Amino acid sequence: MQRIVTLTERKTAEAARRREAVVALVAVLAAYARTHGGRFLLYGSAARGTMKYDSDVDLLVDFPEDTLGEAWNFAETACWDRNLAPDLMPYGWCKKTFVDHIAPDLQVVE
């Protein structure tokens, strides 16, 4: 009899894949940050290790103004290459209330 993969099983597998992909992503981002004089800040479910099957990767990009765009594009591409959905913002643009809200989860990647 043909085995049927249930939606719950598919979602569970995809969530696990995303969590593993984030581990690999963080290593790549850290290497970039170390060599380019900046840092990334991971927050939300990706930082907590609680990603679901449809979770995106919440990242703040903290680099000097002249290299910010390049760092953004690197992080964006690194996410897409791992079939992850990036949600990026420059750290310097954040409202204080927003930073306070995400502070408990914040994982510095450098």
Place this chain on the structure above:
Amino acid sequence: MSDARWFEINAAVTAAVRHFAGACTIFEKIPATVTQEDRYLVEMAFMHAMLAGQTSLEAALIRILDLTGEEAPTGARWHADLITRAAHPVGERPAILLGDAARAADETRRFRSISADAYDAFDHTQATKAVASASLLVTLLPSEIVRFREATDP
């Protein structure tokens, strides 16, 4: 005779210039706008004008790709791929956007992403580089499209 589809392309370019120029004007009003209600109005108007500018720019680029028989990028990263593609020659098609114009379009593309995903989380007054890029596109975009048209459809 020139291809009739330039009519729609020129309309999209005109719309992009209009919206980006409007965004620059609105941006200047943000710091002096004090009351909460007025601040909400100008911030939303600014974001929408930037988004409309980028959407119009993308519409122009997609129509140009169609004109040259080139498939438009698809998938999750299509907004970024479209700007990258436009900035490079493909086959016998020259680059649509060169140098500063291509870099500015990528900057406004990144702002598009912030507007769409993080609209409540950021301080709009920090968007100076995106606004400078929008201003640059107001100046450069029409001449870039004219250059491309003269090269491909003289």
